Amino acid sequence: MRQFFGIFGNLSEVTVGSSKPLAGLLLEILPPLPAFLEEYEQLLAMITACGIFVGVVPLIPLVLVLAERKVSAFIQDRTGPMRVGPWGILQTLADGVKLLFKEDLIPPYGDRVLFRLAPYIIVCFSLAAFVAIPFGAIDLGDERYVFIVSNLNIGIFYILAVSSVIVIGIIMAGWASNSKWSLLGSLRSAAQMVSYEIPVGLSILSVIMVVQTLNMQGIVDQQDGGLHSWLIFRTPFSFIAFFVFFISAIAEVNRTPFDLPEAESELVAGFHTEYSGMRFALFFIAEYANMFAVCAIAVTLFLGGWQGVLPGIDILGGLPGFVFKTLFLVFVMMWIRWTLPRLRVDQLMNLCWKYLIPVSFFNILGVGIWMLIFGADTMDMKSLGPSLVVIVIAVFILLKQVFKGVSGTKRETTPVPSS
């Protein structure tokens, strides 16, 4: 029972190991400040660290928007944007400039205050999630400096909290637009995001039971030592939890097959139908920042965070590895988006309440039992061995089922004739 209640023990701890956030690193590496500023150096370092994130994080959507267009072009046998810059790499920038200069329209009879407020709320809370994500770490002396703005001891809890505020922004946008399409879209979105937060939370809980900490860096620390120590392999149930989390994450960021809130063919554009110009761009930034954030959380919780595939090899503090893993998950999201149709609203709710939530509860039970039997809270072969065996068998059976249907459909593609 101690293991179960250990979670709450950690909540009260203020210091988290010997890890120091980015501000600490800045204090180490930057030249000393003039004397009159010395008493503010902690504050200045913190502000600088925040500045770095605020400067860098909005660039992520810029890259992802282009990546999405290129990935979709690749999937759909097109070239994608090719005009602005070499291979169109400046296209997003050009679009951004275009949106910036567009007329600022607010629909008549809409709620002007809420209409203006909504995009900022959505963007702020999307970016706020990045505060607690560890992007990497380097060891200087006997201290470990983590690339994280704030090494909160309730990191994952904080992320869950701020990401649920986004839904308020969406409802605001839908309501303030004074458009029935926007309203329908935002209500769909509210229902969807509130529902899908439950499987997300429950699958995170099954990880927390194993690692016994809510601190994001603490979770990554426990996955030290190579591929096999990643939490996804720690118990068979965390393997399931990863997929539950990923599916729910797709739903939470409103992407196909769960993109009902902005279902173009049904609701025109959903909650942002009436938005144009820079406000629309803010929604776009928020959407892609969110996408990156949930993938980064999935990587942190399940795929070893910034820890490398092999033990002891952390290039540049693990940052490139972390970004690569996250971008791979983002790519999978795009791949899914450009392949699958969209679910209907009742089917979406069915999937959540009838399948994902029961499976998540089953996971928590399973993780508990697994920990009692094998002691999965410490990384050793005693617990890992059986887990890997179960996972391999399960994946084998699953793949056999999946490929049973398509075994006979061998196709070859012929090139398009040039007539």
Added chain:
Amino acid sequence: MATEESKFIEVQPFSDEMVLSMGPQHPSTHGVLKLELRLDGEIVREAIPHIGYLHRCFEKHAENLSYPQIIPFTDRMDYISAMNQNWGFCLAVEKMMAADEKFSGVPERAEYLRVLVGELNRIASHLLSFGTYGMDIGAFTPFLYAFRDREEILLLFEEICGARLTYNYIRIGGVSRDMPPNWLDHVKNFIDYFEPKVDEYNTLLTENKIFIARTVKVAVLDEDMAINYGITGPNLRGAGKKWDLRKDEPYSIYDRFDFDVPIGHDIPRIGAVLGDCWNRYKVRMDEMKESVRIIRQILNQKIPEGPIMAQYKAVRPPAGEIFDRSEAPRGELGFYIVSDGSVKPVRLKAKSPCFTALSALQELSKGLMVADIIAIIGSIDIVMGEIDR
């Protein structure tokens, strides 16, 4: 008449229902259809289609034009399958002209060319239907795949008649011009390329679990209802009725070709029932294969040499009236022509298959969800240009 006019939905005060105006500018009403929806949350209590946004007075125009001048107007009815629209009109006029001694009848070579372009256009039309249906359901990629392949057909048409959308190719008594050299090779290249693609699309979209969940058992249009509404074409065949004018009342030279008429089926494996959206959609996928079969037979047979245009003095059908129909990709396209023996028709009426199909929407959509309305509109495959004319 007063009740007839007040066909707009009355908003009930203090009710939880919402009246939503879907269209005429809406991404998936396939043009300029306007639907007035009475919604209870997401559930549709009533859906009233409003048409006429693309009305261009085709029938009135036709009364002031000579018969050959009307053909370009038929292009603009169902612009997705303009060849078949040209053909339908020309068939009716030719049938009237048959009484004229100076009219020598449509030459063999022209008949072959007509079947060739007609079936190619049927593939192009069904491809567009398949692509946009995928997009309605939320899958964007099939749309671009369909357009990629449709583009090849448009290039073929561009070669043979110079136009890509409004062809004005099939004329009264024949076709406007002979095919360019090597055109048949290009057709063959396309057919060889396209045939395996249909299977690929079936794996991509038709058999997709989400697509099946969205379309199976949705908006069941059974055979009785279809016949009562006068619905024809793939929508009728999807309800299980084996009725295709090309087979049952063969016109042109369709009796020379061997092809099947695909119909819908109850498929317990995926739960599909006769006449649901999935079956209507599947019939179109199967019809593309049958069109490929017909084109292959033409390519294998030798197309006779000879003229491509009938001999006649002027298009002056003898006085009288006629109703003639042909199998366009969206169903039976009928033309009713009244002639007084002059060069212009006294009255021309087009019977549009899309119009009858759309008329069933109101009954089909009751109690379904907003997303299902989109699925229905896509599955009955309407083109507003033909409905409004």
